[in-house]
Amino acid sequence: MISKLAYLRSLEHFKMLKQYQVMKNGIETPSNTHKNDRKLRKKLYKHRSKALDRLAAEVHQTVFEAIDCLQCAGCCKGIPAMVNSSDVQRIASKLDLSEDQFYAQYLQKDEDGDWVFKQTPCIFLLDDNRCSIYAFRPKACRTYPHTDHQFSKNIDYHLENSQYCPASFHILAEIKGRLP
Numbered sequence: 001m002i003s004k005l006a007y008l009r010s011l012e013h014f015k016m017l018k019q020y021q022v023m024k025n026g027i028e029t030p031s032n033t034h035k036n037d038r039k040l041r042k043k044l045y046k047h048r049s050k051a052l053d054r055l056a057a058e059v060h061q062t063v064f065e066a067i068d069c070l071q072c073a074g075c076c077k078g079i080p081a082m083v084n085s086s087d088v089q090r091i092a093s094k095l096d097l098s099e100d101q102f103y104a105q106y107l108q109k110d111e112d113g114d115w116v117f118k119q120t121p122c123i124f125l126l127d128d129n130r131c132s133i134y135a136f137r138p139k140a141c142r143t144y145p146h147t148d149h150q151f152s153k154n155i156d157y158h159l160e161n162s163q164y165c166p167a168s169f170h171i172l173a174e175i176k177g178r179l180p
């Protein structure tokens, strides 16, 4: 998860990202958001359950098969990823740094007290949108946008996130269509 402040900071960037074509098969990036879709919110809360979690996980899989994140990299460009202590241990060791050096060089605390990358776009993002530490990147990067795990517990987060992440937008659109 990322902080609200981080979202706000990245808003301008993501408005620009909406111009990007990130979907394969000629499907356009959404030009709107589910953020203020009260009917969808009500529907999701009504169906809050393990069954909804399973549906979201299935839809997540399908949408990510259609999306080319390398054409977007919006999360890496605009949202400072959260980095936990296991991430620090792993990444610092791969970069041949001490943990203290890694904290000092790359991380800062956000307003919630979580450690996040100091720099956006992420310092590990390459020019072609690949991640230079992909094999050992933080857990938050691997699991973003968090739609395939305990979806029901984070409904408001997902609605909010649909304005930044095209994948989240399409996942919610598909779920909306599938729920009665």
Ligand code: SF4
Binding pocket: 022, 067, 068, 069, 070, 072, 073, 074, 075, 076, 144, 145, 164, 165, 166, 167, 168
């Ligand atoms: S996860 Fe979302 S924001 Fe990140 S690259 Fe993929 S589509 Fe873009």
Ligand code: SF4
Binding pocket: 075, 076, 081, 122, 123, 124, 125, 126, 130, 131, 132, 133, 134, 137, 138, 141
């Ligand atoms: S560590 Fe890699 S995946 Fe995570 S934000 Fe940076 S470039 Fe993106």
